[in-house]
Amino acid sequence: MLKSKKRYSALLIILFLVIASVQTVLADLLRMVEISHVCMVNNEDMGKPQIPVKVGDQTYYGCCKMCIGTLNNDRKARFAIDPVSGKEVDKAKAIIGAKPNGAVLYFENEKNFQAFISR
Numbered sequence: 001m002l003k004s005k006k007r008y009s010a011l012l013i014i015l016f017l018v019i020a021s022v023q024t025v026l027a028d029l030l031r032m033v034e035i036s037h038v039c040m041v042n043n044e045d046m047g048k049p050q051i052p053v054k055v056g057d058q059t060y061y062g063c064c065k066m067c068i069g070t071l072n073n074d075r076k077a078r079f080a081i082d083p084v085s086g087k088e089v090d091k092a093k094a095i096i097g098a099k100p101n102g103a104v105l106y107f108e109n110e111k112n113f114q115a116f117i118s119r
Contacts, residue, residue, distance in 0.1 A: 033098045038098075042067070079091060
């Protein structure tokens, strides 16, 4: 009986360490980025300031003339779905997280961003 309790305790410790490691890796895989560094048409962190595009009272960002036209004329380019809540998010107001490859996700608030990286 004592051996099985020790094994169970050891398994619990290993499981805890694995979960902690996975959470650390997930946090490293998605980092919050500056909104002005994101091309909102390509949904990519460009690592430097992009071209501001004023649409109504919001400012979006694109990397080229084509993106400027798309942001001005295509509502779908200005909105995304929050992966946590499933709600539509205005990219100009979003919290943006970038993956290591530069691809971005848009969140309606920091709470959802934190919930996503804590999974």
